[in-house]
Amino acid sequence: MSQELSRRRRAIITGLSPFLNDTLLLEAIGLWQQSYADRPRFSLQGFVSELCRLFDLGERRHHIHMSLVQAMSLPDNALHADPWADQADSDARAHPCTQGFQQLMQQLWHALGDQQAGQVRLDLLTLLRQKKTTAEVRRAMESWLQHPQQALAPLSMNALREQLNRVYVLLCERAGPVDADRLLKQAYDATAQQHPSLAPALRQLL
C-alpha cells in the first residue's frame, strides 16, 4: 500500500470527522477509496457532491469542501491516524485466506495476460453489482479490482470462496472449462510454491 494513498486517506478522515459520525465516516472513506482515490489530489468536488447527496448534507457542502482542501495541506503530524493502515498489516496475518485469495488471483491474472485479466476483472465487477453481494464485500472487492496492486480488505471465508467461484465461472465462459481447471491448478501450484505458509489457507479456500 503506498504511503501517499495512506496520507491522503488520513487527510480525508481529518477533513470529514467534524461532520460525520464514525459509521458514516467509514462509509464515506469506502466511497472515496472505491471511486475517488485514484483521481488528482485536489479534485474533491465530485466526492463532496456525492457525499452531500448520500448523507443529506447539502447545506454544509461548502464547509465540507473547505475542510477537506485544508486537510490535504496539513502536515503529517496534524492528520488523524489511519486506522486501516495498521489494520491491513494485522489483517494479513490474521486473515491468511484473504491473502491467499489475493495471491491466487494475482497468479491467475499473470497467467491470463493483461488483456484477458482486465476483461475478467471487469466481468467480476459487473457481477458484483448484478448478483446478491453484501455491501461490505462489494465495496472491498470493487476497491481491490480497481486497484489490484493494493491490499484486499479482509473478507470471510465464504465470501472469498464465492468470489473465487465467480472467477472460475468467468474463466469457464471465457476460456472453457478445461482451460479453467488448468489455470486454477497452475495458479494454486505457483501460489503454494511462492508462499508455502499460505498453502493450508489456500486448501481451505478451494
Add this chain to the structure above:
Amino acid sequence: MKLLPLCASLLMLPAISHAGSLDANDTVWVTTAAALVFFMQAGFALLESGLSRAKNSLNVVMKNYMDLCVGTLVFWALGFGLMFGTNPSAWYGQDGFALSQASTDTWAMLLFQIMFAATAATIASGAMAERTRYVGYLCGAMLITGVIYPLFGNWAWNSNGWLNQMGFVDFAGSTVVHSVGGWCALAGIMVVGPRLGRFDNRGRPRNIPGHNLSYVALGGFILWFGWFGFNGGSTLAATVDIARVNLNTQLAAAAGAAGSVLYRLLSRRPILLTETVNGSLAGLVAITAGCATMVPGYAILTGLVAGLLVGPGERLLLAMRLDDVVGAVPVHAFAGAWGTLAAGLFYQGDLFDSQRVLVQLLGIVVAFSWAFFTALIMYMGVALLAGLRAPALHEQRGLDVSEHAEAGYPEFSHGALYDADMAADMERRQ
C-alpha cells in the same frame, strides 16, 4: 408365412409368461438373461465415466450404481404392477404391486423386467453427467422406473395395453426401454442446462474430452455382451429362436459401428472411438425392436442407418446448445425411434405394410409425447423441490469431491487440483 404366428406369439410372451408357462429351462434362461442385462449397468458405468472428466468420474458411476438400486425397489413396489398388472382399462395395471406371493414365472418375469426398468432409468445419467445433483438425479430415476417407463410399457407390452392391441411391434424395447429413456434424458439436459463453459458466447461448442477412452471402449464391449441377454432373453423362453434374435443383434451392432465410421469418412473427419462405440450401441438399440421379426439382411440395414444417425444427431443437439455428455439422446432416443419404425418396415413376411408402419409411427410419437413432456415436468419439479443443477462451486470442485468426498484416482491425481487430500479435507469439514 409360418413365422407370423411364431412372431405374434413372441410378442405376447410377457402376458403368457405372466399367466404361468415357463418350464425349468425357460426359467434358467430368463434369469441368466436378467443377469446379462444387469451386467449392462457396468457397461453404462464405464462408458459414462470414461466420457466424463476425472473429477466427476465417480459421481457418474455412483449414479449408475444407485439408480439400479432405487429403480429395483421402486419397480418392485409400483412399476411392475402398473406395467404388467391386470389391465381392464388398457392404460395401467391395477395389481401386482410389491409382490410377495406369486408363481415362479412371475418371479422370473419380475427379475427380468427390473433390469429393463433400471436400463431405462440409467440412460439419463450419462446425458446429464458432470452437473447434476446426486439426490435430484435419483429422484428422477425413481419417477422414471415407478411411473414413466411402466405406464408406456403397459400400453406397449401388457397383453391388454392399447398400443399392443393395435399391433405395435417392439420385441425387446427399442421404444419401450431405450427411446423412453432417451426422451427422459433429453428433457433432463434441457432442464439442467449445459456444463459451465460448454458453449462459448457465440454458441459454439467447446470440446470437453472424457478422461478415459479405454473405459468407453470397454463399456461398449460390455453393453454389447449384455445385449445378448437383453434381446435374447426377451423371448422369455429357452427356444431355438434365440439364435436368430442374437445373430440379428450381433449384425446390427457391427453395422452400426460401420455406419458411424462411414459417416465420418464421408464427411472427411477423423474416425473417433467415441462415435464408433456409440454407432455400435445405436445399432443395438435399433435392432432391439425387430430382432425377432427381421431377416438378417434387414437387421444389418437397420443397424447401419442407426450408426449413420449418431453423428448428425449429436451435431443437431450441439446446434441447439444441448449438452449431452455421452450422446445418449442420439443413441437411445433417435436410434430407438428409427429401430421401431424399421421393425414395422422390415417385418418378415409382411414388408412395408403401411398399416403396421402407421402403428409403429403412432407408438414412436406417443412414446416421445409421454416420456419427454412428463420427464420435463418431473425434472422441473425436482429442480424446484430437491435441486437438480449442482452449484457452480460443485462444478469447480468436481462432483466426486463435492457430492461424495472421494477422489476417483487418489494415487494418480497429478494435474488435478482437487486430489484425495482435498477430498479428505471436505469429509472432515462436513
